[in-house]
Amino acid sequence: MKTGCSIVEKPKGGGGYQFPDWAYKAESSPGSRQIQLWHFILELLQKEEFRHVIAWQQGEYGEFVIKDPDEVARLWGRRKCKPQMNYDKLSRALRYYYNKRILHKTKGKRFTYKFNFNKLVMPNYPFINIRSNGAVPQSAPPVPTASSHFHFPPIDSPNDDAQGSRFPGNSTVQSSHESLSDVSERKPNPSEQDDFSTDWRRSADLLTSRNPMGLGHAGLQKQDIMLPVFPVPGMYSDSHSPFALSPLHGRGGILNVPISPALSLTPTVFSYSPSPGLSPAFQSGSCFNFNPEEMKHYLQAQACNVLNYHLSPRTLPRYPGFMMPPPHRPFHPEEQHSFPIKLQPPPMGRKNKERCQSQEEPPVATQQPPVLPVMKVEPISDEEPISDEDLGSSDHEDKDYLSEEEKEPSPMKEQIKMEHTFIKPATPSRTLFPSVPTRASSSNMVIAEHSESTDQVVKDTSTEVALVEKKEDSLPPKLRLKRLWNGDRQAESVEDRECRKVSCIVNGLRSPVIHTENKAVATAVDS
DNA sequence: AGCGGAAGGA
């Protein structure tokens, strides 16, 4: 890297963890020709030698702690040739990131911040499959949670080859997972209110407008993105690091996004051009991999649970690296396919609705070209996710745009959501989707259709989950009513049978924590 | 400790 004042040097091929090339390039800093603070922070985070100064926070994806503020400031000052730099100043710079949503403060924890990776990556790429590649460094960044917000800063550099070369050979790089949910415990920060919706769009914009090269490269399309999503367990040493995966080395997922974090985070217009079919080059290429067939299977299985039992994604095990192996296809750890991610805003809450009405900003990419009949590819709307307040929840992080169900994001949950999104309920009556909104969305949408309010949704899902655990046969009155309403009683038996199968799997995977949770819910329900 | 306005530099 440019040194000059910097002491932080680009890791040499032999040793430490490396950051994506773009992170070291001047071009990475839009606007300025210098490295940006957040790049620098990430840089430090990925280096073992600075672990005593700054490190990823355990337990929170994307969250990091500045263990030695003065030292970090000193390092930053050195890098920027600002000897007078101190933590107060550095923190001010960090605070500017709040509004940009690159970072947010972890309240209650000193010197602890959290990256808003989703801001750096692009969501709304339903078919994004991440292939795990690369070894993971210890300083690997947090793994994105199901919310899939965590997106690693896009990579971009005109000189870079398509996706693989962005990360140096032994890079330990990163990708980020989303879990980052960014929103952690943020309070309704005025600037963050539109955080997610905006973020999504911005991210998308980055892909589309900011990275002409990426788009134009080898026929890459916006979809040609790789998100590090469900890493295989043990893939990286630091599951909290968003950069646990390396694109290069075949394992680990990375966000192979043709955009660079360096690019301005200010989006332009997001024009989504769904392309169900990825360019051949890409598909064979390695990064992006989407198999409609597999997807179909997943969707069906998941949909079964979700639609019939109203299982909450939360009921799924939270296995950081777990992924249900695709049916009809052996599970190859080496080339793990991640599930497509469908990032969409949660159902609008009262607040959001109001805002929506008062807000003009028409969704840019609301049109969704007719694509796969079975899958819906829709742009993320501008609507914002329901806030904590709306949900009545308290301090949950990582919720990002996800609904209440995402408090405990997990790959599986994401998967479910995704499937939810794409699935076209075959068995269940279509009345479930009285009117599939053209721009709406997905899981949230589906859920929303079942209940009028968010609270209701939470209650329903939880309740149903609990009931399912207890006895799948005895459907809760509420559910029965719904079915009646849906007029799918006829399909009930069939559905149940199939769902039971899936349920078995799900139950088998269910984590203790979830179990407890469900039990609690069940108890509550019983009473 | 943390926040955010204001002014200014590159």
Next chain:
DNA sequence: TCCTTCCGCT
């Protein structure tokens, strides 16, 4: 545009 610097306030 991205900080850097300063500062009052919580």
